[in-house]
Amino acid sequence: MIEKVKNQKILNIVNHLQSCLHGKEKAIILSLISIFSKGHILIEDLPGLGKTSLAIALSRALALSFGRIQCTNDLLPTDITGLSIYNKNTGEFDFKPGPIFNNIVLVDEINRATPKTQSALLEAMAEEQVTVDGKTYRLPKPFFVIATQNPIEFYGTFPLPEGQLDRFMLKISIGYPGQDAEREILRRGSSREDLYTLESIIDKDEIIKIQDEIRKIYISDKIINWILDFIESTRIDNRILLGLSTRAGLAITYTSKTNAYFRDRDYVVPEDVKDIIPYVTPHRIILKDDSLSKEEVILSILEKISTPP
Amino acid sequence: MLLPFIKSPKIDNIIYFLSFIIIILAFSGIISYISITITLIFALILLLSIFFHIRNIYINQWIINIISLFFMFYSFLGFSIEDIVLPSVEALTLISAIRFWGKKTWREYFQIYLLAMLLLGASALFSISWLFLVRLVFIFVLTVFSILLITYVKETSQSFIEKRNFLEILTYSILISTLSIPLSIFFFLFLPRTPYPLFDIGLAKSKTGFSSTVNLGTVSSIEEDRTVVMRVSMNKISEEQLYWRMITFDTFNGRQWIKNKHLDFNTFITGEKIRYTIILEPSYENYLPVLDFPATVYLKGISIEYPGIFKTDSSIERQLKYNAESYMNFTLYEVEPSKIYLQIPKIISEKFKALTDEITNHSKDEREIIEKILNFLSNYEYSLKILPKGDNPVEDFIFNTKKGNCEYFATSMALMLRLKGIPSRVVGGFRGGSYNNFGGYYIVRASDAHLWVEAWIKGQWIRFDPSGSRPIRVSEPVIFNFFDYLWNHIVINYDFKAQLKLAKALKQPDIKFNKNFLIILLFLLFLFLIFIGLKFYNKKKEPLNRFLNILKKAGIERKNNLGLEEFVMNIDNHLLREKSLRFVEIYYKIYFKDEKLKKSDLKNLNKILGEIDEIVKST
Numbered sequence: 031m032i033e034k035v036k037n038q039k040i041l042n043i044v045n046h047l048q049s050c051l052h053g054k055e056k057a058i059i060l061s062l063i064s065i066f067s068k069g070h071i072l073i074e075d076l077p078g079l080g081k082t083s084l085a086i087a088l089s090r091a092l093a094l095s096f097g098r099i100q101c102t103n104d105l106l107p108t109d110i111t112g113l114s115i116y117n118k119n120t121g122e123f124d125f126k127p128g129p130i131f132n133n134i135v136l137v138d139e140i141n142r143a144t145p146k147t148q149s150a151l152l153e154a155m156a157e158e159q160v161t162v163d164g165k166t167y168r169l170p171k172p173f174f175v176i177a178t179q180n181p182i183e184f185y186g187t188f189p190l191p192e193g194q195l196d197r198f199m200l201k202i203s204i205g206y207p208g209q210d211a212e213r214e215i216l217r218r219g220s221s222r223e224d225l226y227t228l229e230s231i232i233d234k235d236e237i238i239k240i241q242d243e244i245r246k247i248y249i250s251d252k253i254i255n256w257i258l259d260f261i262e263s264t265r266i267d268n269r270i271l272l273g274l275s276t277r278a279g280l281a282i283t284y285t286s287k288t289n290a291y292f293r294d295r296d297y298v299v300p301e302d303v304k305d306i307i308p309y310v311t312p313h314r315i316i317l318k319d320d321s322l323s324k325e326e327v328i329l330s331i332l333e334k335i336s337t338p339p
Numbered sequence: 340m341l342l343p344f345i346k347s348p349k350i351d352n353i354i355y356f357l358s359f360i361i362i363i364l365a366f367s368g369i370i371s372y373i374s375i376t377i378t379l380i381f382a383l384i385l386l387l388s389i390f391f392h393i394r395n396i397y398i399n400q401w402i403i404n405i406i407s408l409f410f411m412f413y414s415f416l417g418f419s420i421e422d423i424v425l426p427s428v429e430a431l432t433l434i435s436a437i438r439f440w441g442k443k444t445w446r447e448y449f450q451i452y453l454l455a456m457l458l459l460g461a462s463a464l465f466s467i468s469w470l471f472l473v474r475l476v477f478i479f480v481l482t483v484f485s486i487l488l489i490t491y492v493k494e495t496s497q498s499f500i501e502k503r504n505f506l507e508i509l510t511y512s513i514l515i516s517t518l519s520i521p522l523s524i525f526f527f528l529f530l531p532r533t534p535y536p537l538f539d540i541g542l543a544k545s546k547t548g549f550s551s552t553v554n555l556g557t558v559s560s561i562e563e564d565r566t567v568v569m570r571v572s573m574n575k576i577s578e579e580q581l582y583w584r585m586i587t588f589d590t591f592n593g594r595q596w597i598k599n600k601h602l603d604f605n606t607f608i609t610g611e612k613i614r615y616t617i618i619l620e621p622s623y624e625n626y627l628p629v630l631d632f633p634a635t636v637y638l639k640g641i642s643i644e645y646p647g648i649f650k651t652d653s654s655i656e657r658q659l660k661y662n663a664e665s666y667m668n669f670t671l672y673e674v675e676p677s678k679i680y681l682q683i684p685k686i687i688s689e690k691f692k693a694l695t696d697e698i699t700n701h702s703k704d705e706r707e708i709i710e711k712i713l714n715f716l717s718n719y720e721y722s723l724k725i726l727p728k729g730d731n732p733v734e735d736f737i738f739n740t741k742k743g744n745c746e747y748f749a750t751s752m753a754l755m756l757r758l759k760g761i762p763s764r765v766v767g768g769f770r771g772g773s774y775n776n777f778g779g780y781y782i783v784r785a786s787d788a789h790l791w792v793e794a795w796i797k798g799q800w801i802r803f804d805p806s807g808s809r810p811i812r813v814s815e816p817v818i819f820n821f822f823d824y825l826w827n828h829i830v831i832n833y834d835f836k837a838q839l840k841l842a843k844a845l846k847q848p849d850i851k852f853n854k855n856f857l858i859i860l861l862f863l864l865f866l867f868l869i870f871i872g873l874k875f876y877n878k879k880k881e882p883l884n885r886f887l888n889i890l891k892k893a894g895i896e897r898k899n900n901l902g903l904e905e906f907v908m909n910i911d912n913h914l915l916r917e918k919s920l921r922f923v924e925i926y927y928k929i930y931f932k933d934e935k936l937k938k939s940d941l942k943n944l945n946k947i948l949g950e951i952d953e954i955v956k957s958t
Binding site: 248250251252253295296297298299300301304332333334335336337338339 | 883899902904905926927928930931933
């Protein structure tokens with residue numbers, strides 16, 4: 031995936047992050063795509079594969095504040111959003127912002143939180159604002175949530191409903207690192223210390239600037255029509271119960287633009303879209319038959335429609 | 340034995356069956372012209388082929404070729420300068436049949452279809468009947484159908500066919516055949532035509548019509564011949580008036596009637612004129628049949644040989660269409676007829692003269708003599724068989740056989756009249772004809788050929804028909820005759836002149852508006868075609884298509900679902916991949932930024948394409 035990244039700025043960030051995150055090149059790039067597309071990312075993976083490391087490293091390298099929420103079934107919405115505490119000196123309620131008031135928020139094991147807490151979090155993600163005691167607080171910009179969930183732990187979990195999964199722009203899995211990368215990790219030992227000392231390579235304003243640049247990337251109607259064809263195909267496919275939403279379509283265009291930007295182009299080509307679709311769409315559909323793989327179904331649909339030009 | 344063949348639904352059998360029908364259809368066009376031996380051999384070969392087909396026996400190709408050669412040799416034994424067509428057609432027939440013996444690959448079948456077409460074409464040499472069209476249509480549709488089936492077998496390599504596919508292929512073959520109709524009409528209307536048949540040689544001459552002599556006993560062969568001699572487009576008239584005059588005979592030499600007198604007559608006619616159109620089939624004679632009594636024939640290159648006898652300069656070897664006028668209820672006056680009408684051959688015996696006197700005994704006038712002779716002859720039997728021949732056929736008829744056809748009746752009557760001093764002559768032509776109410780025309784057949792008598796009484800020539808009592812056909816298969824008429828009228832007679840007429844009609848000024856309109860329409864059509872052509876050309880010239888075509892030549896083909904870049908990335912050849920990537924990059928930039936292809940870009944792209952082409956060619 032890295033070979034396709036041509037934009038020097040992005041390439042620098044990726045390389046910088048790779049110095050302490052070995053063998054997570056794909057996850058890094060996808061996370062960056064998500065950040066620059068102003069979207070959130072859901073990492074579904076086994077414990078101990080470096081989800082937290084990824085989040086910390088990102089926040090350091092991008093010079094962003096970092097907050098972490100470890101979800102349990104007794105986690106309350108206020109534990110995320112923060113709460114107002116009576117201040118004896120002033121005689122007023124002071125708002126104590128929760129961990130969500132950070133640029134990068136790692137929500138660990140999101141499926142362990144109760145639905146009530148989950149929706150509070152997801153609402154904050156969608157609105158980029160938090161309402162506590164009738165007062166609305168805007169979340170910092172950029173705002174980026176990395177949520178993780180554990181695929182094999184079903185006991186005591188509350189799986190995210192599809193409607194809420196839809197709010198994550200990308201869903202990825204980090205996967206096991208390659209043998210070389212794993213050997214490197216073992217040799218060096220855990221580098222959590224290094225992570226916190228990782229120097230920033232880009233600042234907040236720069237990120238916002240890039241985000242705006244990406245929104246300006248040209249996407250031809252030819253591509254949009256093709257995306258529409260694709261979405262329509264998922265809706266009429268007889269293996270799929272619930273096809274892609276309009277929000278999914280938007281996510282595809284946003285991430286495609288970011289992908290195009292990463293590849294140092296100011297216009298979107300079909301490959302930008304095709305490469306990102308396997309990460310943007312599978313978690314948004316419901317299959318009639320659970321035994322099928324969502325990703326396989328999506329890819330098979332993609333193979334059936336002809337790519338422009 | 341036939342059962343397994345019929346029951347089996349294999350495509351093989353279907354194709355075999357179709358080919359069989361095709362060849363039979365083609366053969367039906369010539370069956371009545373070729374010899375019975377050939378027909379039998381043909382049938383035998385085909386029957387054997389069915390046996391071979393069921394038993395899966397295939398005769399070796401070289402044996403078939405040798406047999407074909409033998410057939411050609413055999414047929415050409417009967418070859419003569421006058422008739423080269425018939426032996427050729429016979430050889431063709433047998434060769435096409437023997438093809439059924441071989442192992443039937445598509446090549447074999449195609450040969451059979453070609454031969455069938457040739458046979459059909461050959462049938463047009465013998466007759467230009469509308470049945471040709473019917474055969475053509477059927478053979479064409481079946482051939483197309485069969486070829487499609489053969490293709491189906493070749494493409495799918497299945498030996499059975501579902502009913503659905505079968506019907507679909509049948510529909511397609513009918514569709515294809517139908518689509519070819521407009522084109523045929525175009526060719527028919529505008530391709531130049533020769534006014535004469537191409538192979539106007541050696542055809543068996545028709546026996547219809549009269550020559551300048553009539554031998555007693557010759558017409559009989561004609562009288563059973565149902566070939567159409569002519570069609571006359573006119574209103575229906577009464578049966579008694581349907582005498583078609585063709586030739587007048589004045590001299591009888593005992594065995595045959597000949598015509599001696601030439602243009603020195605002194606006649607005039609009164610009556611009401613009617614006008615009509617005659618379509619005459621080739622008669623290979625010079626005389627034109629015209630309704631009695633003829634006034635005028637509107638045709639170039641004809642002469643009047645006798646009063647009411649029209650003759651063409653050359654023999655009629657193709658269908659002839661002419662307008663004519665005749666007198667109805669006419670009176671034919673002649674002041675003093677020639678002595679030739681009283682000539683009696685020396686062979687006529689005293690017995691015959693005595694008989695004549697006996698019959699006409701105690702007659703007051705000519706009228707009564709004629710009445711008596713007619714009455715006498717009415718006791719004789721009309722017959723087409725066992726006709727009196729020999730040295731003195733008339734007396735043989737009168738005294739011995741007492742059976743004969745119109746020739747004998749007319750001759751006897753004319754001779755008796757002459758013996759009684761009444762000038763008389765025999766007129767040849769046709770009598771009757773069946774009227775087709777659909778088309779409004781008379782059909783006159785060879786079997787309508789007839790001879791009758793004209794006698795000169797008191798300055799008038801009056802027609803008498805001693806054999807007139809013979810029945811006239813009433814029932815005719817009206818509708819088929821009508822097709823026949825239309826076919827001849829519209830298709831066969833459509834020639835160069837008609838084409839010119841059509842061309843002239845198109846130029847006429849009273850359709851000026853239409854002409855302009857047509858020009859505009861043509862112009863628009865022209866523009867449209869140019870537009871389509873340019874579009875097609877541009878599309879082909881479009882860099883992407885060129886690019887894909889070049890790669891296709893190198894065996895690298897893009898699947899529709901692949902993006903160009905993806906596609907190019909899969910190319911193994913490093914250099915080719917790099918160049919292709921470069922192309923895709925530039926092309927993408929223009930295409931997906933929705934920019935217009937600039938000349939410089941095009942140049943650039945074409946340059947890269949050139950390089951890619953080089954690489955493809957060098958590898």
